[in-house]
Amino acid sequence: MIDPQDITGLILAGGRGSRMGGVDKGLQNYQGLPLALHALMRLQPQVGSVMVNANRNLGAYESFGVPVWPDADSDFPGPLAGFLAGLERCETPYLVTVPCDSPRFPLDLVARLAEALHAQQADLAMAVTREADGREQPHPVFCLMRASLMDSLVAFMAGGQRRIDRWTGQHRCANVLFEDKDPGASAFFNANTPEDLRA
Numbered sequence: 001m002i003d004p005q006d007i008t009g010l011i012l013a014g015g016r017g018s019r020m021g022g023v024d025k026g027l028q029n030y031q032g033l034p035l036a037l038h039a040l041m042r043l044q045p046q047v048g049s050v051m052v053n054a055n056r057n058l059g060a061y062e063s064f065g066v067p068v069w070p071d072a073d074s075d076f077p078g079p080l081a082g083f084l085a086g087l088e089r090c091e092t093p094y095l096v097t098v099p100c101d102s103p104r105f106p107l108d109l110v111a112r113l114a115e116a117l118h119a120q121q122a123d124l125a126m127a128v129t130r131e132a133d134g135r136e137q138p139h140p141v142f143c144l145m146r147a148s149l150m151d152s153l154v155a156f157m158a159g160g161q162r163r164i165d166r167w168t169g170q171h172r173c174a175n176v177l178f179e180d181k182d183p184g185a186s187a188f189f190n191a192n193t194p195e196d197l198r199a
């Protein structure tokens, strides 16, 4: 069993938001509150502590009352840079990431990832959903990992690589299937465009 207190939660809000016109996606309102604040409110009860990874408007994220860490590199190399920023600051044995733009992710996300990681003695666990055509769709930014993977990630990124699936593929990974009762209202819905936000 993994104690939730041994897990640090990280909200990934460090992207360019280019499909949303280059805005800071985590600060865009959804049902009256910033997207990243929705993520924070959902994640906080599931873990021991939470931090935010952001690269712009750091003061706005700090006003949520949790630590905020930017990427070490300021050239937006992708979500793995956020993983690294989190692992560098993580003081617990586990780190779990969620993106800032999925305000309805499951309330038992972390518990189920932790259960699978423990049961399979894996290094990582990630969420997977089933598409309408039966295919399994991984969601690698919903990822629980051992904090000891930091050295591996440093080496991977130092080699100029940035693809999440390439890195996770180097480790023993537990895939956790979340069945959506209503695929039209998926818990893993994410807002990439202004239209997504209004939907």
Ligand SMILES: Nc1nc2c(ncn2[C@@H]2O[C@H](COP(=O)(O)OP(=O)(O)OP(=O)(O)O)[C@@H](O)[C@H]2O)c(=O)[nH]1
Pocket (backbone or CB within 6 Å): 012, 013, 014, 015, 016, 017, 018, 019, 020, 025, 053, 054, 071, 075, 076, 077, 078, 079, 080, 081, 082, 083, 098, 099, 100, 101, 141, 192
């Ligand atoms: N730290 C960090 N996080 C990133 C970076 N790029 C994307 N992310 C995060 O990874 C998650 C998934 O990325 P996307 O949904 O593609 O978001 P995005 O990159 O801001 O948006 P687009 O520019 O439209 O692709 C989001 O939570 C982003 O904040 C980056 O360069 N650094």
Ligand SMILES: [Mg+2]
Pocket (backbone or CB within 6 Å): 015, 016
């Ligand atoms: Mg992107």
